[in-house]
Amino acid sequence: xxxxxxxxxxxxQAREGARALARALSGRKNDTLLDMARSLKKRSKELLAExxxxxYAAKEKGLSKALVDRxxxxxxxxxxxxxxxxxxxxxxxPVGQITGMWRRPNGMSVGRMRVPIGVIGIIYESRPNxxxxxxxxxxxxxxAVILRGGSEALHSNMAIVRVLRDSLKQNALHEGAIxxxxxxxRGAIMEMLKLEGLIDLVIPRGGExxxxxxxxxxxxxxxxxYKGVCHVFVDRDADLIxxxxxxxxxxxxRPGTCNAMETMLVDEAVAEGFLPSMLKRFENAGVxxxxxxxxxxxYPHITEVKEEDYYREYLDLILNVKVVGDVDEAIAHIAKxxxxxxDAIVTMNHERAMRFLREVDSSAVFVNASTRLNDGFQFxxxxxxxxxTDKIHARGPMGLEELTCxxxxxxxxxxxxx
Amino acid sequence: xxxxxxxxxxxxQAREGARALARALSGRKNDTLLDMARSLKKRSKELLAExxxxxYAAKEKGLSKALVDRxxxxxxxxxxxxxxxxxxxxxxxPVGQITGMWRRPNGMSVGRMRVPIGVIGIIYESRPNxxxxxxxxxxxxxxAVILRGGSEALHSNMAIVRVLRDSLKQNALHEGAIxxxxxxxRGAIMEMLKLEGLIDLVIPRGGExxxxxxxxxxxxxxxxxYKGVCHVFVDRDADLIxxxxxxxxxxxxRPGTCNAMETMLVDEAVAEGFLPSMLKRFENAGVxxxxxxxxxxxYPHITEVKEEDYYREYLDLILNVKVVGDVDEAIAHIAKxxxxxxDAIVTMNHERAMRFLREVDSSAVFVNASTRLNDGFQFxxxxxxxxxTDKIHARGPMGLEELTCxxxxxxxxxxxxx
Numbered sequence: 001x002x003x004x005x006x007x008x009x010x011x012x013q014a015r016e017g018a019r020a021l022a023r024a025l026s027g028r029k030n031d032t033l034l035d036m037a038r039s040l041k042k043r044s045k046e047l048l049a050e051x052x053x054x055x056y057a058a059k060e061k062g063l064s065k066a067l068v069d070r071x072x073x074x075x076x077x078x079x080x081x082x083x084x085x086x087x088x089x090x091x092x093x094p095v096g097q098i099t100g101m102w103r104r105p106n107g108m109s110v111g112r113m114r115v116p117i118g119v120i121g122i123i124y125e126s127r128p129n130x131x132x133x134x135x136x137x138x139x140x141x142x143x144a145v146i147l148r149g150g151s152e153a154l155h156s157n158m159a160i161v162r163v164l165r166d167s168l169k170q171n172a173l174h175e176g177a178i179x180x181x182x183x184x185x186r187g188a189i190m191e192m193l194k195l196e197g198l199i200d201l202v203i204p205r206g207g208e209x210x211x212x213x214x215x216x217x218x219x220x221x222x223x224x225x226y227k228g229v230c231h232v233f234v235d236r237d238a239d240l241i242x243x244x245x246x247x248x249x250x251x252x253x254r255p256g257t258c259n260a261m262e263t264m265l266v267d268e269a270v271a272e273g274f275l276p277s278m279l280k281r282f283e284n285a286g287v288x289x290x291x292x293x294x295x296x297x298x299y300p301h302i303t304e305v306k307e308e309d310y311y312r313e314y315l316d317l318i319l320n321v322k323v324v325g326d327v328d329e330a331i332a333h334i335a336k337x338x339x340x341x342x343d344a345i346v347t348m349n350h351e352r353a354m355r356f357l358r359e360v361d362s363s364a365v366f367v368n369a370s371t372r373l374n375d376g377f378q379f380x381x382x383x384x385x386x387x388x389t390d391k392i393h394a395r396g397p398m399g400l401e402e403l404t405c406x407x408x409x410x411x412x413x414x415x416x417x418x
Numbered sequence: 419x420x421x422x423x424x425x426x427x428x429x430x431q432a433r434e435g436a437r438a439l440a441r442a443l444s445g446r447k448n449d450t451l452l453d454m455a456r457s458l459k460k461r462s463k464e465l466l467a468e469x470x471x472x473x474y475a476a477k478e479k480g481l482s483k484a485l486v487d488r489x490x491x492x493x494x495x496x497x498x499x500x501x502x503x504x505x506x507x508x509x510x511x512p513v514g515q516i517t518g519m520w521r522r523p524n525g526m527s528v529g530r531m532r533v534p535i536g537v538i539g540i541i542y543e544s545r546p547n548x549x550x551x552x553x554x555x556x557x558x559x560x561x562a563v564i565l566r567g568g569s570e571a572l573h574s575n576m577a578i579v580r581v582l583r584d585s586l587k588q589n590a591l592h593e594g595a596i597x598x599x600x601x602x603x604r605g606a607i608m609e610m611l612k613l614e615g616l617i618d619l620v621i622p623r624g625g626e627x628x629x630x631x632x633x634x635x636x637x638x639x640x641x642x643x644y645k646g647v648c649h650v651f652v653d654r655d656a657d658l659i660x661x662x663x664x665x666x667x668x669x670x671x672r673p674g675t676c677n678a679m680e681t682m683l684v685d686e687a688v689a690e691g692f693l694p695s696m697l698k699r700f701e702n703a704g705v706x707x708x709x710x711x712x713x714x715x716x717y718p719h720i721t722e723v724k725e726e727d728y729y730r731e732y733l734d735l736i737l738n739v740k741v742v743g744d745v746d747e748a749i750a751h752i753a754k755x756x757x758x759x760x761d762a763i764v765t766m767n768h769e770r771a772m773r774f775l776r777e778v779d780s781s782a783v784f785v786n787a788s789t790r791l792n793d794g795f796q797f798x799x800x801x802x803x804x805x806x807t808d809k810i811h812a813r814g815p816m817g818l819e820e821l822t823c824x825x826x827x828x829x830x831x832x833x834x835x836x
Binding site: 019022023096102104108110113115117118196200201215216219221222223239242245246249253254335353357358359361362363364365366367368369370372373374375378379380390391392393395396397405406407408409410411412413414415416417 | 440526531535618637657663664771777781784786797798808809811823827829830835
């Protein structure tokens with residue numbers, strides 16, 4: 001069977017699964033999610049044995065320690081996958097929710113009803129927990145999922161999918177609802193991206209190269225974020241103690257995440273009072289600093305920042321520091337170098353806080369809080385399937401609601417078009 | 419200058435226009451729209467003179483009478499364009515609207531704020547009024563627009579754009595906010611579709627061929643509808659007088675529109691009582707009928723429908739008629755042959771009405787009302803830029819809200835990620 005036929009066949013199964021799942025009641029979906037959680041824990045030996053094959057092959061191939069770690073399953077990580085599914089089961093079901101209804105002069109009622117999107121393709125890299133997380137969220141929102149994980153995690157992903165599909169069968173849900181592309185051939189991705197009649201949305205999760213490949217080749221709508229080049233701006237009217245805590249948290253608490261700060265912008269009116277102690281604290285925490293000329297004049301021994309550094313997502317303990325003239329220069333810097341992900345201002349000045357909030361065009365804009373809080377759980381949305389920096393359909397953390405769309409419903413008693 | 423440089427230059431102007439426009443207050447945007455409306459009327463002679471060139475060339479080229487009619491401007495059509503802009507000015511401004519705000523356990527407030535999408539590309543065919551309609555809606559929603567109209571309307575479109583841009587200048591708004599691709603070369607479209615960093619959304623308006631070309635070649639998200647294959651299902655518990663009025667309206671009131679009925683489905687329990695008089699009324703109105711075998715047994719002299727007819731959007735006085743066993747068969751028929759546009763059930767049975775409403779996966783689903791009512795004005799959204807049959811971002815009529823997106827805003831007092 002050629003790749004096109006194979007992938008089309010898989011996507012058709014998912015489409016059938018989607019039709020059945022769109023009608024499933026919340027109770028059945030929740031029972032299934034809880035059953036999946038139980039089964040993952042009960043069958044952990046089977047999962048660990050399959051995972052060992054992937055880990056062994058990865059080490060043989062000489063993959064980095066970090067990659068091997070991301071690939072590795074253990075009892076604790078299996079418990080976390082199970083817990084994730086239980087949490088999704090506890091969230092309210094968005095499907096069928098009527099988000100508004102109004103009456104028109106001719107007497108008909110017009111409203112919007114949340115419905116599943118249909119079939120969602122998830123293309124991801126090595127972490128096997130994405131298999132369970134993504135399948136759980138899509139299931140709860142009434143969508144079938146077609147999963148294409150990294151080839152290095154193939155055995156682990158297949159084992160997880162086997163457990164999840166057994167739960168679907170057990171609960172009389174269509175197995176096509178969780179469909180897995182079980183070939184390591186990358187051609188499968190290209191074929192998936194052409195199936196705009198069978199797949200409704202593609203979400204790539206992984207490095208920038210994967211995301212670019214998907215975006216450039218897809219005929220299907222894509223939701224993604226390329227990178228997080230996030231800023232904190234310390235305004236002249238900032239509480240400098242609060243500013244130091246927010247900047248330190250945004251950079252150091254978990255530097256490898258997309259919502260960590262990459263560039264700190266400081267109003268020149270407070271640079272002298274703020275920078276020396278702040279930068280010392282960063283250095284004590286092991287942060288490598290790159291400063292603009294004005295920063296260097298106050299804190300001389302660090303490296304000078306180059307313009308291209310302002311575009312970089314370090315995902316590491318490295319920080320650009322720039323002194324700016326005012327909030328306008330800060331906003332202009334973010335517009336030019338930022339990635340529309342997460343940006344914050346620290347200030348006690350109401351007018352500048354509101355200007356920053358309105359004018360900075362990012363998925364989440366913060367006043368007096370850390371950019372690290374851009375997260376579905378922190379925002380109270382429940383679990384998330386990723387953070388979108390797109391401007392279509394969803395911006396910021398994508399939870400269950402973002403995995404649905406709204407159709408119009410009309411209740412009439414004989415209304416006609418005049 | 420090569421095409422790529424030319425289009426990139428244009429899109430960069432639009433991007434600059436978008437940045438400026440995102441901050442414009444409603445008052446200024448409304449004043450500009452009203453000024454545009456006045457100027458279009460005041461400068462109608464200039465518009466008509468330019469339009470004459472297009473109309474002359476179209477006749478020379480032997481374009482069909484219908485196409486020449488769509489292309490032609492007159493005082494009445496210019497007044498309608500102006501009226502459209504006045505109506506947009508009167509609509510509430512979606513930009514800056516906070517659609518929800520809630521407090522988290524750590525004390526921070528999290529909310530969603532509507533913001534413009536940015537730069538919207540509109541690719542359309544011959545009707546010159548789209549130029550003013552699309553520019554007006556995009557402007558009100560704070561978006562810059564980059565317009566690419568049909569080559570046969572080039573002079574008319576350029577004249578309209580000149581008037582609109584003069585109003586922008588007059589009101590101190592950035593002229594890039596309305597950017598026009600003034601070359602008839604189709605290569606310009608291909609270059610536009612690659613500019614994913616400069617254009618945020620593309621909306622094609624025109625025939626299926628244009629829309630397919632755009633979708634297959636775009637790296638930018640696209641909102642569209644291919645076609646409207648719409649159904650009315652007459653249930654066994656329908657009020658047959660109401661059913662006849664709704665079906666007649668859905669087919670005959672304006673058959674050339676996307677929300678007109680193409681296939682009428684009738685429950686076999688009422689087929690004998692309903693069909694003969696209904697079909698006679700259709701024939702008297704000049705509708706050519708294509709019936710399934712059961713329909714033919716009740717009304718023998720009409721053509722037999724072929725399976726491929728069920729997929730067709732006639733946009734004409736032609737109708738497929740099919741007798742089905744029950745609501746399940748009707749829903750299955752719509753899922754298979756429909757285009758997810760507008761579908762209706764006529765029934766007095768509450769349970770089947772609710773099942774149809776939930777299970778039919780179309781942009782608008784109607785109970786006891788005509789599919790012809792799927793329209794932004796009819797639904798109370800104000801003007802619309804088109805009807806989406808996509809499932810991402812917007813389904814159904816796209817008004818001002820659909821030309822915005824929502825970003826997250828967070829108001830804190832020092833919150834950190836633990």
